[in-house]
Amino acid sequence: MVKKEVYSALGLTDAEYQKIEQIMGREPSSTELAMFSVEWSEHCGYPRSRNLLKLLPKEGKYPALVGEDSGGIIVDDLAIIFKMESHNHPSQVEPKQGAATGVGGIIRDIFTAGARPIASLNSLRFGLLTEPYNRYLLKGVVEGIQFYGNCLGVPTVGGEIYFDESYSGNCLVNAMSIGVCKKLELARAQASGVGNPIMYVGSSTGRDGIGGCSVLASHEFAEGEEKRPTVQIGDPFTEKCLIEATMETLATGHVVGIKDMGAAGLTCSSAEMAYAGGSGMEIDLDNVPLREQGMEAYEIMMSESQERMLVCVKKGKEKEIEKIFEKWDLHGVVIGYVTDNKKVKVNYQGKVVADIDTEALAKAPIYDMPATEPENLKEINILDLNSIPQPKDYNEVLLKILASPTIASKAWVYEQYDHMVQVNTVVLPGSDAAVLRLKGTSKGLAATTDCNSRYCFLNPYRGAQIAVAEACRNLVCSGADPAAVTDCLNFGNPEKPDRYWYFKNCIQGIVDACKAFNVAVVSGNVSFYNESPKGAINPTPTIGMIGILDDLDKRCVSHFKNAGDRVLLLGETKEELGGSEYLKVIHDKVAGDAPELDLEKEKAVQKVVYESIQMGYINSAHDCSEGGLAVALAECCFVNNLGVAACLIPGVREDAALFGESQSRIIISCGPDEVGRIEELCVENGVECFNLGKVGGDKFIINNSVSLPLETLRESWGKGLSKYV
Amino acid sequence: MKFGVVVFPGSNCDQDCFHVVDQVIKQPVEFIWHKTTKLDNFDCLIIPGGFSYGDYLRCGAIARFSPIMEPVIRFANNGGLVIGICNGFQILLEAGLLPGAMLRNKNLHFICKFVNLRVEATDTPFSSGYNKGQILHIPIAHNEGNYYIDDKGLAGLKKNNQIVFRYVNNPNGAIDDIAGIVNKNRNVLGMMPHPERCSEDALGGSDGRMVWESIVKWSKKKSTAR
């Protein structure tokens, strides 16, 4: 009888264990038990989230590919494949390697779909930089991303970084990757065709990341030998070779299916490929290239060694494929065959170590989780503006907010990433979204990631909607048509009803916003249990989004271009300060409700800006987000060293006018002759348009509130983050 | 004229160089796999940037021993044009085709950004189209571009006018602001900045394009002279 301690340590409940015994009709072997434990874990099987994930729209204005591992959209004869994934817990333990292997994993998901990776982004969250360990994490994570991404030759073109106490003890590292291929070249993640060989390709297998399964060592095997689970080490050089070898392999036309050995390694890839192909698979672990001696079957099946994949090829073609991997000095060996009995059978050292029904393995149970609103939220949502004293010196306030690491320049980060390799990046980091050209076409691709988790904490439904709306807005400001979404849902322990309530409401927010913008959610990832002893992280449903530019020449950037240009603010400024950076940085308060959001209004503002860019009316467009109008206006000035003289928005209190984070607002600049045309478009679409002022000079002036040399602003903004590292 | 782009495992600017030669300056170009041991009638070899062998021991150290390097060295010694960019420069240093070595950037970080370069020598096949003193806006992207050479070597570089490009604001600590050098015979160039990343206006500037055009012009002149 398998001891309760063993299966509990593997993360299985009593009921789950009983179900496994029932499926097997006998006591499972240790290998089988380990396989069930990973396949039914949240990481692979999504038992606690599948029910809600089903609600995400799978269709939008572009034909969507919602597939096996990653997803994408079709644009003409191209498939654009993209996905985001978390590597939070490994990064918290070992930031460099954790982040590096996070990048490696997501990129493998892209090229195993047949698409060559053309860009990466990352969304990062840390605790405050006043704590040394958080500085260590920031430096390590950035180091890991640059180490891996730069070596691969996939440009890291964008992302975001926020700092908030709730991430102390549990940082977030969400990596997104985008790839492109001809629609007809897409690969499948399945194994089919009885007798077709299954090949193991890439690096050898060691005891990396075996995690909870190490309890099996004490369960059945002798003590003594070192079997401690270890950190996964990234090997970008091997991955680069793997990309090239895979592209060559797929080009032969001999591949039936291909899948990354990501989380849960061989277990996941074998079971899921067989299940997706409606077939079975028999593999022989004796043929798996091993890096360490004396590995047990369960260790080989669970290993999370990096840079490995499983490929199902057409019978008789294995030699040809082997040659390609040999050329790149990579392993490429046949370890098994497709069978017709819908089972995964695993042999090792002359014994059958596992023999499980693929469907039972691949279809984790689904749980309905209780969800209740946190008790104190209503109280936190109350914000009486009369209790917030208005500052006297707005110069000082602006400088302080610009220096807040969440707002400050991220150049220290993105200048460590090669964001230009592949010679496609036409809008570099520092604007609202990165823009890449699609070689061989006149089209472009824009990409962004967004999520303000403070809003989600205050109001998960609206906060998640804002994340989607802001992502769309960033794309539109770049001249792109928002096309489709990937998400990375980072939450606390789903077994706690208040955490699950956040999860549920955020998903609903994403669903409704995506429907409003008519975009599909083509891929995503769930990361639960993001908690430290102090509690859960802020709910963080990161939205990754891509947009399409029909004509690459009609792209737009966020910074001012010409002295003398007029500056307009589109959208309405309300008297709201809830959840703002101003409230946090200046008044040390997280309170109130998230800013209001009217999706129809949002769409109207975006429509005006999109059309103005298409018509060539405007020279720059920048989304107003964290830090409000004053910060957004300052950001417009830095790149070309162009100051601005603006007036104050009337009708709301001064601090709200300057720093309130009302949604659906975009700052644009244009030649004096275009003002009338844009105003007309605004009237047609029912969008507020406010004449802010004029570009020029070396000063930053907002009416009587702020007047500073641009250089002073740049100093605060430029060093706000880098002074900590 | 025919260009060849050498591909090592881990090269990652090979496709970019190919793209520029093929699509921008529209000259014949082929990839050359590093295990190749013979070169057939190329006029100019490009050793591209990237991370050959992951740069795992030292940048360029392992690639330097790839089978292709023997014919590359022979080609260079016979006067053939060789341009090494970034990792390609590092490989040429390791191979001894150019003097000196690379250290880690002074700030110990990878740096990717546009910088300004000053053209110091125009009497090379790679820079003849520029004006002496011209300032180029051009991207760098490297971890180890901190060029080092001992005093005697530096004096030699200066004496022979081998320094082709200098940084206007030294980003990495390179000795004497050196960004690119040629060998004594002036047919082998190594440079850390990436001209292939700024050869088209869409990419934010085309100051690098003249490197390729200089090569083509030089080559044409040479073949008519022959």
Added chain:
Amino acid sequence: MFEAQIKVTIKKTVADPQGLTVKHALESLDFQGIDEVRMGKFIIVKLKAQNEAEAKAEAEQMSKKLLANPTIEDFTVDIK
């Protein structure tokens, strides 16, 4: 003045892709009979201390705190 020589090595159980690549490179240069290559760091710290024991203790503290990453690396300190 003492010279602390600190050797930082990757833990046995942790993969060392760099070492593996260097091993292949050496083999392709015709060096034979290589079983394994592991890449580590060698750090020399010259420091003032009352005596050898103190210098060693100090260098060990440095290694623990900064020079080695305990999650994946081991270190040894020698005083010269």
Added chain:
Amino acid sequence: MFEAQIKVTIKKTVADPQGLTVKHALESLDFQGIDEVRMGKFIIVKLKAQNEAEAKAEAEQMSKKLLANPTIEDFTVDIK
């Protein structure tokens, strides 16, 4: 089977940016009396050889050819 321990250090005459940064980092962690920090590589090669002398000669060859760059680096080989 012998274990060659190869220490590769940056030449005295060559500036070591990494060593300098590590020195500052150590100082900011309140380590005092540090005169200099030099960063190098520590490479372990396990190899078959007839005897220690042969193992050493072999490892020295490896270092000369590949593991160290003579323009900027020195190396020493110990056999354990």
